[in-house]
Amino acid sequence: MDASRTPSRTPDALPPAGHPADPAHQVPPAPPRSRARRLAVPASYLAGAVVAFAYVGTVDPNEPGHYPVCPLLRLTGILCPGCGGLRSAHAFAHGDLVTAFGANALAVTGYFVFAGFMTLWLVRAFRGGPVPRIVLRRPYWWGLGALALVFVVVRNLSFGSMLAP
Numbered sequence: 429m430d431a432s433r434t435p436s437r438t439p440d441a442l443p444p445a446g447h448p449a450d451p452a453h454q455v456p457p458a459p460p461r462s463r464a465r466r467l468a469v470p471a472s473y474l475a476g477a478v479v480a481f482a483y484v485g486t487v488d489p490n491e492p493g494h495y496p497v498c499p500l501l502r503l504t505g506i507l508c509p510g511c512g513g514l515r516s517a518h519a520f521a522h523g524d525l526v527t528a529f530g531a532n533a534l535a536v537t538g539y540f541v542f543a544g545f546m547t548l549w550l551v552r553a554f555r556g557g558p559v560p561r562i563v564l565r566r567p568y569w570w571g572l573g574a575l576a577l578v579f580v581v582v583r584n585l586s587f588g589s590m591l592a593p
Contacts, residue, residue: 466553474546485521489514507583509534509576512593531593534579 487494500508509532516531520539528536548560564572582588 460556463554463556466556467550470546470549470553474550477542477546481517481521484514484517489518507580507592509580515593530590533591534576 489495495514498508498511500506501511512532513535516528516535517539519525519527519531520536525536545560545562552558552560579591583591
């Protein structure tokens with residue numbers, strides 16, 4: 429092997445100024461956040477949900493005039509997936525799960541999913557773990573939409589009257 433043909437080893441060149449690999453360009457990692465700062469965001473979301481449930485729990489949606497009527501129900505007479513949601517939240521806030529499920533079973537399921545997600549978020553924030561993310565692929569979104577559509581169709585038919593508020 430000819431020595432003149434082998435490339436000579438040169439010291440690694442420094443990256444140009446401003447390049448992400450430039451040591452002067454790299455930002456030091458942020459100091460760890462305190463437990464109170466980690467809990468601030470999930471606690472504020474939870475406080476908002478508690479305030480909303482407290483309001484619906486004190487202002488009865490079964491009495492007319494407190495809340496607007498569902499526009500789809502008013503215009504077409506068809507119950508949407510959210511119809512009965514406020515009555516469901518009112519019953520849920522008072523601990524009456526049977527009445528809550530009777531008003532809107534889909535909403536009560538959502539309340540429990542939200543409670544589970546909030547619990548997971550608060551525990552992870554308390555321990556310093558990552559924020560939980562819910563990433564649903566397109567087939568799952570289509571499945572949730574199909575579930576809501578089936579819920580609407582069944583609750584508007586005579587045999588599904590037990591799902592109507």
